[in-house]
Amino acid sequence: MVKHLASSLQQAMEKRFENQVAIVTGGADGIGKSVVERLAREGAQVTIFDMNEKLGEQVCAEFGEQGLTVSMQVVNVADEESVKAGVEAVTASGGGEARLDVVVHCAGVVGPTSTKITDVDTEAFDKVCAINLTGSFLITKYAIKAMEPRDYGRILLFASIAGKEGNAGMIAYSASKAGVIGLTKAVGKDYAETGITVNAIAPAVIRTPMVDGIDPVQVKYMTDKIPMKRCGTLDEVAALTCWIVSEEAGFNTAFTFDLTGGRAVY
Secondary structure, three states, rough: HHHHHHHHHHHHHHHHOOOOOEEOOOOOHHHHHHHHHHHHHHOOEEEEEEEOOOHHHHHHHHHHOOOEEEEEEEOOOOOHHHHHHHHHHHHHOOOOOOOOEEEEOOOOOOOOOOOOOOHOOOOHHHHHHHHHHHHHHHHHHHHHHHHHHHOEEEEEEEEEEEHHHHOOOOOOHHHHHHHHHHHHHHHHOOOOOOOEEEEEEEEEOOOOOOOOOHHHHHHHHHOOOOOOOEEEEEEHHHHHHHHHHHHHOOOOOOEEEOOOOOOEEE
């Protein structure tokens, strides 16, 4: 009986996103790539939005060899016309009913680390906010426009524990991710009476190529604050992500989910 239930659950999860259309920004690497794979394995038709065309095409080829439906578009999430055109191209690609079911916004940059505010260039601060915060605004804006006609959609933004608590030495990143949390709360409430949900995840340190590029002293500072004393894994991120953007999570919106190994408990 237990084995039968487990098998039925697994089969249901394998089809959670069958016939659904999804966009994953930053999907050519790191967290984004792991989310792309999980969504595609569960039946979604996924389009990667990324600036790294070569890497994105390699990911599409890799997943295509495994029978997964993944395509790629070069999109700059900080540029409104680029985001608008990218979303419109995805909704028109089905050949029939225009639809967009899932958007997971993973694209982001860290910016200056191990740096106090007096040493942070304004240009560097603006760049981080343009990609992390304005990018979240633009992706959400045009995703909702695409989802409204069908009154259904799931939008998930990536915030950070730095947006909740602030990370010393990461001024621009912390500020931009705090903004993502505020954006999630406001937009989620705006659309709470529709079939569209807007949520965020606030991870602690997840071992990715982006984290590998951070000053090791900064990474140790962040990891030491985690009660579990380890980094999160890509599989753990993808598992939580795919539940939040599934039909099952219909009563969750305007919320920022914890993924911090016990660091944040609110």
